[in-house]
Amino acid sequence: MLRKTLLFLTIAVSVTLAQTAEPELHVWKHSMVTGLNISQISLNNWAKGGQNSLNWTLTLDYSGKYNWEKWKFKNDLKAAYGRSKLGEDEYRTNDNELYNESVLSMLAGWNVDPYISNTIRTQISTGFDYKASPAVEIADFFDPGYVTQSIGFTYDQLHGFTTRLGVAFQETFTNVHRNYSDDPETLTEAEAFKFETGLESVTDGEVTLDENILYKSKLRLFTRFENIDVWDVYFDNLFSAKVNSWLNVNLTIQLIYEKSQSPKTQLKQALQLGLRYTLI
Numbered sequence: 222m223l224r225k226t227l228l229f230l231t232i233a234v235s236v237t238l239a240q241t242a243e244p245e246l247h248v249w250k251h252s253m254v255t256g257l258n259i260s261q262i263s264l265n266n267w268a269k270g271g272q273n274s275l276n277w278t279l280t281l282d283y284s285g286k287y288n289w290e291k292w293k294f295k296n297d298l299k300a301a302y303g304r305s306k307l308g309e310d311e312y313r314t315n316d317n318e319l320y321n322e323s324v325l326s327m328l329a330g331w332n333v334d335p336y337i338s339n340t341i342r343t344q345i346s347t348g349f350d351y352k353a354s355p356a357v358e359i360a361d362f363f364d365p366g367y368v369t370q371s372i373g374f375t376y377d378q379l380h381g382f383t384t385r386l387g388v389a390f391q392e393t394f395t396n397v398h399r400n401y402s403d404d405p406e407t408l409t410e411a412e413a414f415k416f417e418t419g420l421e422s423v424t425d426g427e428v429t430l431d432e433n434i435l436y437k438s439k440l441r442l443f444t445r446f447e448n449i450d451v452w453d454v455y456f457d458n459l460f461s462a463k464v465n466s467w468l469n470v471n472l473t474i475q476l477i478y479e480k481s482q483s484p485k486t487q488l489k490q491a492l493q494l495g496l497r498y499t500l501i
Contacts, residue, residue, distance in 0.1 A: 246288050251501045256280040258303070258471065258495035278303030278316050278493065296323045302345045313351055316491075317344045317360075322423075324385070326375055333374040336385055338423075340441075342367040342455075358397075365401035366394040369443070371421045381427050389421035389443060393481075401481050419445040433463040454478040454486075469497045 258278040264271050283298040303316035319342070326336040348360035373387020392414065395402040399411035422442040430436050441455040456476040461469050470493070477487040 246290060248287070250286040251284070253281070253283045253500040254497060255500060256282075256469070256471075256495045256497045258491075258493035260493065272308035274305070274307050276303065276305045276315060278491075278495075280495075291328050292325065293328065294323070294325050297321070300345065313356075314346070314348060317346060317348050319343050319345050324375070326377075332378070333376050336371075336373060336375045336387070338369075338371045338385070338387070340367075340369045340371075342369075360398055361396070363394055364396045364398050368392045368394070369421060371423075373421075382425075384422070384424040386420070386422045389419055391417045391419070391421075391443065393417075417445050419443060419449075430460075435459075435461045435463070437461070451480060452478075453480070467497055469495050471495055 256279070258276075258280070260274075260276045262271070262274045264273055279302050281298070281300040283296075285296045287294045297320075299318070299320045301316045301318045303314070304312045305315045306312045321341045322338065323340075324336055324338040326334045328334055343363045343366040344360050346362060347358055349356040350359045369389055369391040371385075371387040371389040373385060375383065375385035377383040393402045393416075395413050399413055402413055402415040403411040404415065420443070422440075424438075424440045426436070426438045428436045437459045439455070439457045441453075443453040444451060454477065458474045460472040462471075463469055471491075473489070473491045473493075475489040477489075479487075
């Protein structure tokens with residue numbers, strides 16, 4: 222019920238009635254935005270107690286588009302990496318994500334267009350479980366790494382709204398952390414590679430809620446044919462309020478459910494004041 226509600230809300234918020242403008246042909250369209258979000262507290266002889274703290278997150282959002290008469294290509298890259306320090310403790314990672322998506326669509330003149338896509342998901346550096354003492358390494362760059370190819374149909378006739386559905390092939394690569402790729406039904410050594418087939422749905426939305434407030438979302442769903450009632454969920458939301466050309470207030474909410482990572486739903490929320498610079 223929760224996943225169906227999230228899907229409905231994403232579609233409802235994303236749809237607008239404005240028609241898509243005709244794209245320019247044979248011209249690359251690039252956009253690249255970097256951000257630095259910082260929060261800091263420094264105390265000296267503070268009688269009410271407390272600890273010094275420093276939190277920072279670097280972000281990168283890139284989009285590249287190219288159009289032919291009968292084809293169009295789009296590549297999106299999202300990267301985020303952040304660290305936190307509280308008092309005399311060592312720095313801890315608070316954000317660690319790399320997400321790249323490439324989609325090639327054929328303009329067939331139908332209500333939906335055939336497409337092929339490739340998606341790469343991993344973390345930028347080593348990830349730790351800080352609940353353990355000492356902290357335990359649980360992930361690293363491409364350990365695990367997820368690569369997904371999909372073929373199906375996409376719909377993007379409404380401005381600010383794109384959705385696609387297709388048959389998908391997902392590969393999971395690991396090295397040390399083979400719990401993400403191991404098949405528990407086999408009695409051999411834990412496998413470092415896992416191949417799965419199923420269905421993938423991806424919905425992207427971008428809506429201007431007010432003159433200086435932008436909402437962006439991505440909802441990815443994946444299910445395996447052998448276990449069709451269990452869906453992986455990746456639901457990423459960003460509310461960005463523009464203070465001026467270089468200063469933003471950002472609210473991010475990310476919900477993830479992936480059984481191989483955790484039997485429980487993962488939720489991350491952050492409210493940050495950040496510097497924002499448009500490179501392209």
